[in-house]
Amino acid sequence: MSCELCNRTGGDLLWQGAFCRVVYVEEPGYPGFCRVIWQAHVKEMTDLSEAERIHLMEIVFAVESVLREQLDPAKINLASLGNAVPHLHWHVVPRHADDPHFPQPIWSTPKRPVTSDRSHPALPALAGAIAAALDE
Amino acid sequence: MSCELCNRTGGDLLWQGAFCRVVYVEEPGYPGFCRVIWQAHVKEMTDLSEAERIHLMEIVFAVESVLREQLDPAKINLASLGNAVPHLHWHVVPRHADDPHFPQPIWSTPKRPVTSDRSHPALPALAGAIAAALDE
Numbered sequence: 001m002s003c004e005l006c007n008r009t010g011g012d013l014l015w016q017g018a019f020c021r022v023v024y025v026e027e028p029g030y031p032g033f034c035r036v037i038w039q040a041h042v043k044e045m046t047d048l049s050e051a052e053r054i055h056l057m058e059i060v061f062a063v064e065s066v067l068r069e070q071l072d073p074a075k076i077n078l079a080s081l082g083n084a085v086p087h088l089h090w091h092v093v094p095r096h097a098d099d100p101h102f103p104q105p106i107w108s109t110p111k112r113p114v115t116s117d118r119s120h121p122a123l124p125a126l127a128g129a130i131a132a133a134l135d136e
Numbered sequence: 137m138s139c140e141l142c143n144r145t146g147g148d149l150l151w152q153g154a155f156c157r158v159v160y161v162e163e164p165g166y167p168g169f170c171r172v173i174w175q176a177h178v179k180e181m182t183d184l185s186e187a188e189r190i191h192l193m194e195i196v197f198a199v200e201s202v203l204r205e206q207l208d209p210a211k212i213n214l215a216s217l218g219n220a221v222p223h224l225h226w227h228v229v230p231r232h233a234d235d236p237h238f239p240q241p242i243w244s245t246p247k248r249p250v251t252s253d254r255s256h257p258a259l260p261a262l263a264g265a266i267a268a269a270l271d272e
Binding site: 043044045046053054057061064065068074075076077078079080081082083084086095102103104105107108109 | 179180181182189190193197200201204210211212213214215216217218219220222231238239240241243244245
């Protein structure tokens with residue numbers, strides 16, 4: 001199988017369980033950008049069972065909650081696209097008014113250059129907070 | 137309040153309940169594009185209770201399921217962005233290999249012109265299918 005999310009972690013591993021993993025995406029201008037990836041090669045949310053969908057979304061929302069606490073973004077963006085890589089994964093993206101594309105989606109033409117004013121969070125602390133949120 | 141999703145329906149109403157509504161978006165090149173909108177003015181998924189989040193996502197996934205059945209898309213795209221309009225709403229977008237942006241996100245620079253080969257679904261039938269999926 002030539003799927004890049006079957007063959008590779010897809011980022012820095014922050015947390016994983018039997019069904020999902022959470023990885024950190026080192027995207028310039030987007031500190032806190034995480035992805036939540038279903039471990040098995042499944043294309044659509046409605047290819048999962050209802051219980052699996054609820055489980056995956058609980059992890060997405062736990063990551064959102066931790067990113068809001070740690071980074072106080074103007075908005076959180078959530079997206080499951082997967083046109084190029086049809087293996088279920090959710091983008092969880094903290095947005096700030098001075099980020100390269102705000103208020104447009106991160107996939108649009110940039111409005112301003114990347115600034116280095118915001119640094120990436122410390123990954124061990126982020127990983128710990130996600131684990132704590134999921135153990136609650 | 138100047139929020140356009142508080143003041144307007146936001147599209148052709150397909151279904152509504154106490155907490156959410158589903159509207160049809162007449163987007164050229166994107167037959168089947170729906171939005172699921174939380175009725176109250178709430179910004180983030182993690183501002184909802186867990187039960188409310190599950191309810192909203194059940195409706196998103198019911199719409200996805202109906203659109204897959206009716207339109208057989210190459211992929212479904214789901215997104216909750218709301219940077220410009222911070223009132224919870226989900227985009228549910230059937231994607232096809234010949235649509236204007238495929239495989240890129242619909243917010244990127246178009247790759248090809250809109251073709252009229254695919255027509256918009258009949259809205260009464262779509263509304264009926266969504267209602268049936270939600271009554272199951």
